[in-house]
Amino acid sequence: MEYPGNLFVVSAPSGAGKSSLVKALLELDSQVFRSISHTTRSPRGQEKHGREYYFASRDDFERMIASNAFVEWANVHGNLYGTSKKAIEERLAKGTDIVLEIDYQGALQIKQSFPHAVLIFILPPSWEELRSRLENRGEDASDVIEKRLTNAKEEMAQVHKFDFVIINELFERALFDLKAVVHSQRLRYSAQKRVRSEIFSSLDIPVTLENS
Numbered sequence: 001m002e003y004p005g006n007l008f009v010v011s012a013p014s015g016a017g018k019s020s021l022v023k024a025l026l027e028l029d030s031q032v033f034r035s036i037s038h039t040t041r042s043p044r045g046q047e048k049h050g051r052e053y054y055f056a057s058r059d060d061f062e063r064m065i066a067s068n069a070f071v072e073w074a075n076v077h078g079n080l081y082g083t084s085k086k087a088i089e090e091r092l093a094k095g096t097d098i099v100l101e102i103d104y105q106g107a108l109q110i111k112q113s114f115p116h117a118v119l120i121f122i123l124p125p126s127w128e129e130l131r132s133r134l135e136n137r138g139e140d141a142s143d144v145i146e147k148r149l150t151n152a153k154e155e156m157a158q159v160h161k162f163d164f165v166i167i168n169e170l171f172e173r174a175l176f177d178l179k180a181v182v183h184s185q186r187l188r189y190s191a192q193k194r195v196r197s198e199i200f201s202s203l204d205i206p207v208t209l210e211n212s
């Protein structure tokens, strides 16, 4: 299945700054839509149902798994998280670019279903900085922070499976890099479309669109 929209997947250990970077990207780029995941985790801080997440009970989430409603789902830090298949397929089909902010297990599942999804991994500049960002964010209890730091080791070991790695040390620099990845993917895909549909169509060159 070919989709006119681009699919970007941003993963990172908790606290590396992926939500902050994606939020800043969306403020600058109205063509990108952030998919809202379902989760069994409880809302934290100012989070609202339907804005940060769709908060679901474990039973409801399991019913969605059984009805094949997720394009990917995973157990992350002891809670279930998933991306609705319908929401992303409909948007990609309309040509909307989508960004998923999901963990590495979900990212690798997405690559199976959408081989040309662009996988981006955000790294913190150091272990100490990761801990300090989680502590300073002040939204998780200390046992939750310890669990997330323990899981971060396993997550970071997956970095080589991603297409791009961005180190989020200086925020503006990392945002520049993220914008560059999004922009270059758009250029690449639109160039393929032009070759196929306009410029060389009479030469009958076989060109396959990569967003399938």
Ligand SMILES: Nc1ncnc2c1ncn2[C@@H]1O[C@H](COP(=O)(O)OP(=O)(O)OP(=O)(O)O)[C@@H](O)[C@H]1O
Pocket: 012, 013, 014, 015, 016, 017, 018, 019, 020, 021, 133, 134, 136, 137, 168, 169, 170, 171, 172
């Ligand atoms: N480059 C940066 N320098 C300093 N602080 C940063 C930077 N980027 C993000 N932060 C801060 O680090 C904290 C964690 O960032 P954020 O919530 O975006 O992380 P996350 O990867 O989305 O975490 P989670 O997966 O737990 O949601 C926030 O308080 C954020 O303001």
Ligand SMILES: Nc1nc2c(ncn2[C@@H]2O[C@H](COP(=O)(O)O)[C@@H](O)[C@H]2O)c(=O)[nH]1
Pocket: 011, 012, 013, 014, 037, 038, 041, 072, 073, 074, 076, 077, 081, 082, 083, 101, 102, 103, 104, 105, 106, 107
């Ligand atoms: N596989 C998926 N992972 C997801 C999804 N939505 C969020 N996440 C990841 O979970 C952790 C924890 O998030 P938090 O909001 O509780 O801090 C983080 O790595 C997210 O990227 C999803 O739909 N699928």
